[in-house]
Amino acid sequence: MSLIYFCAGLMSVISLLSFTVNVLAIVILCRGKCGLSKCITLYLVAMAASDLLVGITDPFLRKTIQVHFPYSLLNITPICAATEVLVFATTAVSVWLTVAFTFDRFVVICCDKLKRRYCTERTAAAVIGTVIVLGCLENVPRWFRFVPENEFDNLPWGCLNKPTYHTSSAWIAYEVTHRVLIPCVPFFLILLLNVLTVRRIVAASRVRRGLRGSSNGENDKDPEVENRRKSIVFLFSITGTFILLWATQAIFYIFTDIAKVRVDYTPTDNYYITEVTSVFLQLLSSCTNTCIYVMTQSKFRAELMNAVKFPVSAIRALVRP
Template identity: 85%
Template sequence: MAASDLLVGITDPFLRQTIQIHFPYSLLNITPICATTEALVFAITAVSVWLTVAFTFDRFVAICCEKLKTRYCTEKTAAVIIGAVIVLGCLENVPQWFKYESANEFDNLTWDCSVKSTYYTSSAWVAYRVMHRVLNPCIPFFLILLLNVLTVRRIVAASRVRRGLRGRSNGENYKDPEMENRRKSVVLLFSITGTFILLWAAQAIFYIFTGIAKLRVDYTPTGIYYITRVTSTFLQLLSTCTNTCIYVLTQSKFRAELIHAVKFPVSAIRSLVRS
């Protein structure tokens, strides 16, 4: 999940925003490559969102479903779920490539990406837009909120029972390792899902409101549409940075793997030089 968020942070602000806007004659602005970049950004964003849902469901199973936990919470299942989310996220965003056409032609090459007019008028494209917004982020919002409520309810009930039993058996209060583990799980769960909901809320409300009101696009820098769109996009991109930071701050194993990944190229180059 942290890797997919990192890819969103690389592809969207860097490839999509910085290079294509400030370097208009780079190879990334050739229409097929531009359309591929746009579709890739949508696909990676969808994968990032649904991996957050998968993580929330995994914590729900681990805490609330004791019988299912032993079969579901395994490395093999995690690999299958991650692979399925990546494949489905890419397939769902394949049509994004076909909604663009060239905006300019120079030296027998088509440059820049312009959204086709049929994207706003064709019933098929309208249906796709609605489906895309339902899948990302409306359903994830609902699932994350529902799973969090169920998880918290189970933790609160189990904590009361466990605290009562241990209080009766020991006659005193002291730190319970099981309760500490549950507390850490809850902190991690709500840190990730809470920041996701807060930072994606502006984007979701923006698209729902503009879809209902059917507002005309106003790209002037002082227009309300432009300011709201840029702000919501900024917050949505910021949400992709939080998961990586949360993992670095809370998970020692993740920090160790991250340090290993950073050192690996240096170690490989050093080995090649020595050989």
């Protein structure tokens, strides 16, 4: 029981951290003073919003509230089922927005003809809207997965899996498809796009260094190469962190499915400890993007400092005689 409350406490911290950093990121990015294009800004705002929803629905509504308030309205069966749908839908949207952002950067760097038509604010909005709709639709069947655990005052209470959930070929196929879509396919796509992007940047940089070396000398700094270097650091920071934090959960579920491992859900069970750790790392991915912006974007850092200083300046102005 103490482990359950400890995990619930960690989830509360993640939820609070996710709410704080993602709201800050949304406010700063929406101000449009970070030197980023409208297309990139739209993707980053959408990613921050989806991470914010992940931080609210999964660690807070589904875990913290259910542990500390087991008799809250969130445990009424329809609300419990809706919460489950929201958790998986927001996670799916968050994951696929990372893929969409990676593909957008790939097009900018590797597809000169396509980028004029694809890398626009209108296209970005359409892609984001499509990801949101598909992410929600893919998880609607989860609503029909549950039956009430009990009934109090004519209210269905709790969420239990239907008896056919573990035996029905339709449900098994659905869960396998979900595991393939999240995170196996995104892993593959992100790795592939990053490899192609790096190959293009390295090849283009060698050509430019050769041309500049033959005409201007080897020691001159090339602003174009420097911009590409910053772009690749920014891209790899976001996608690399996503892969690292999701890898444990992906490997764990693939291993347990193949090996047919049974998790005992006791504090001493190594598989249970691994599962809890993997969930913790996966949820932590909803808090990392803002830290990446701070480390890689100087204008974002400046805007963040202004946001931190603003309350202090306001208080000083109020108390100043």
